[in-house]
Amino acid sequence: xxxxxxxxxxxxxxFARAWQIFRAVVAAGDTYSYPPDIDESQARAMWTTPPSRxxxxxxDGEALGIYMxxxxxxxxxDHVANCGYMVSPHxxxxxxxxxxxxxxxxxxxxxxxxxxxxxxxxxSNEGAVRLWQKHGFAIVGRVPGAFRHARLGPTDVFVMHRxx
Amino acid sequence: xxxxxxxxxxxxxxFARAWQIFRAVVAAGDTYSYPPDIDESQARAMWTTPPSRxxxxxxDGEALGIYMxxxxxxxxxDHVANCGYMVSPHxxxxxxxxxxxxxxxxxxxxxxxxxxxxxxxxxSNEGAVRLWQKHGFAIVGRVPGAFRHARLGPTDVFVMHRxx
Numbered sequence: 001x002x003x004x005x006x007x008x009x010x011x012x013x014x015f016a017r018a019w020q021i022f023r024a025v026v027a028a029g030d031t032y033s034y035p036p037d038i039d040e041s042q043a044r045a046m047w048t049t050p051p052s053r054x055x056x057x058x059x060d061g062e063a064l065g066i067y068m069x070x071x072x073x074x075x076x077x078d079h080v081a082n083c084g085y086m087v088s089p090h091x092x093x094x095x096x097x098x099x100x101x102x103x104x105x106x107x108x109x110x111x112x113x114x115x116x117x118x119x120x121x122x123x124s125n126e127g128a129v130r131l132w133q134k135h136g137f138a139i140v141g142r143v144p145g146a147f148r149h150a151r152l153g154p155t156d157v158f159v160m161h162r163x164x
Numbered sequence: 165x166x167x168x169x170x171x172x173x174x175x176x177x178x179f180a181r182a183w184q185i186f187r188a189v190v191a192a193g194d195t196y197s198y199p200p201d202i203d204e205s206q207a208r209a210m211w212t213t214p215p216s217r218x219x220x221x222x223x224d225g226e227a228l229g230i231y232m233x234x235x236x237x238x239x240x241x242d243h244v245a246n247c248g249y250m251v252s253p254h255x256x257x258x259x260x261x262x263x264x265x266x267x268x269x270x271x272x273x274x275x276x277x278x279x280x281x282x283x284x285x286x287x288s289n290e291g292a293v294r295l296w297q298k299h300g301f302a303i304v305g306r307v308p309g310a311f312r313h314a315r316l317g318p319t320d321v322f323v324m325h326r327x328x
């Protein structure tokens with residue numbers, strides 16, 4: 001039997017544990033618009049500088065997934081949360097994205113957010129789209145060709161949303 | 165006869181000329197999600213720190229409108245431009261937003277962007293929605309209640325897009 005998955009918050013000083021996953025996911029160029037050659041300090045700043053908060057999902061001390069939670073807008077839009085999730089290429093198909101999504105929804109609700117919005121879900125990432133739909137998200141927008149997919153070229157991007 | 169409108173780029177040091185317009189538009193709480201009590205240094209940083217570029221539309225030396233152009237995403241999404249436009253409350257109905265939109269579209273095209281996206285067009289701002297449609301933008305998304313309008317309360321937000 002595998003140990004349970006633990007999800008806990010990390011801060012800038014602990015970002016090294018997240019960086020290997022961040023780098024691997026972004027380097028693939030198939031799900032995130034971050035520059036594929038982004039460096040650790042840039043990634044750390046974006047994911048750990050308040051109001052962004054960063055979390056690691058781990059099992060037996062090994063980091064298997066990371067996610068970031070923040071207000072999607074400042075000021076008069078800061079009641080809507082935004083998240084980004086990344087799973088280690090070695091840990092796919094274990095329900096880690098799903099567990100992080102559930103964790104983030106509960107956390108966002110407790111923090112007072114009344115909705116969550118994903119701005120940039122790459123349409124070719126069909127597994128993710130289905131997973132977010134299973135977790136209550138609806139596609140509320142589709143932006144043509146907004147992502148230059150490393151293999152597929154210009155690819156549409158979905159805006160997804162759910163109330164909390 | 166009124167003098168022609170001139171549109172020129174400004175940088176951080178020249179932002180004071182833009183600030184009066186920025187402050188007045190944001191304080192109204194009906195079109196932008198920036199905190200209504202945002203201060204000049206925060207506004208200046210957001211609108212003039214590269215890759216953001218800031219422009220002033222002026223007539224007879226008086227600033228009547230301002231706009232900001234930037235990539236909407238980093239990395240693999242940086243072929244899509246994003247803009248925000250603000251017109252002085254004293255200069256509405258003179259075609260200034262339209263002139264700035266035309267200017268920004270031409271500039272974005274020259275800079276190599278292949279599309280432009282507005283992420284946060286407040287749906288109650290019907291004049292703006294119609295104006296962007298007239299300039300070739302389509303509504304590609306609608307996010308429910310994403311803006312806390314100062315008078316109307318929770319208000320839907322449009323994502324608008326056009327190819328360049």
